[in-house]
Amino acid sequence: MIKIGLLGCGNVGQIIAKHAEGIEIVALFDMIAGHAQELTAFCRAEPYTDFDAFITQDFDLVVEAASVGAVRSYGEAILEAGKDLVLLSGGALADEDFREELVETARRNNRKIYIPSGAIIGLDNLKIGRISPFKTLLLRTTKHPSALGISGAGRTEIFKGQARECIKQYPKNINVAVALGLAAGREADVELWVDPDVERNIHEVYAEGEFGDIYIRIRNVPSPDNPATSYMAALSILTLLRNLDNPLVVGT
Numbered sequence: 001m002i003k004i005g006l007l008g009c010g011n012v013g014q015i016i017a018k019h020a021e022g023i024e025i026v027a028l029f030d031m032i033a034g035h036a037q038e039l040t041a042f043c044r045a046e047p048y049t050d051f052d053a054f055i056t057q058d059f060d061l062v063v064e065a066a067s068v069g070a071v072r073s074y075g076e077a078i079l080e081a082g083k084d085l086v087l088l089s090g091g092a093l094a095d096e097d098f099r100e101e102l103v104e105t106a107r108r109n110n111r112k113i114y115i116p117s118g119a120i121i122g123l124d125n126l127k128i129g130r131i132s133p134f135k136t137l138l139l140r141t142t143k144h145p146s147a148l149g150i151s152g153a154g155r156t157e158i159f160k161g162q163a164r165e166c167i168k169q170y171p172k173n174i175n176v177a178v179a180l181g182l183a184a185g186r187e188a189d190v191e192l193w194v195d196p197d198v199e200r201n202i203h204e205v206y207a208e209g210e211f212g213d214i215y216i217r218i219r220n221v222p223s224p225d226n227p228a229t230s231y232m233a234a235l236s237i238l239t240l241l242r243n244l245d246n247p248l249v250v251g252t
Contacts, residue, residue: 008066
């Protein structure tokens, strides 16, 4: 059974804790003491607000379900402590210098960094872009204005450009764009729309290359209590964890 430490005990952390069959959550870390304490109702993990105490506990990997800032603050220390790292906030890797430092730290310590598929699907097939480069790689995301903390009277495009710029403006809402680019081996173009008439988070992926073309449309149900995060993102972490020890590997 894989032993994990959970970094970030908000909405996504709660989903992981509630559905952690086959996974042992050993320790919980959150800067807000009440958040970590709440999760003890779903698992027998010890809650911590002190990172140094948290990271010395007996577990195999850290699941980050907090923020881009948390990855930047704790990512290298996690790997240096001999733990593998699962990143939900993959947007932190939009910074090329930080990404190279984190990867080098993992390599030096013989550790792994895992990025789950999050709120989209198709990352495995997009890896073909590393062999046969894409001519087009576009992510069009549409969310209710409330998911971004803004108001809007109609469907409006609020960003158009590259993923690295989008993540700077909307770090909690567009991690999937960075994951797409890392999978495909090139940066994704991004269109971010708000629409008061949509009830679900919508991601549309367009890719074109020598192989042909791909169009994927995902309509995600928002996570309970947090419209900025898709429920599928939390489920993708659980799927990744349950398959780490599986001898049969599908879709890589």
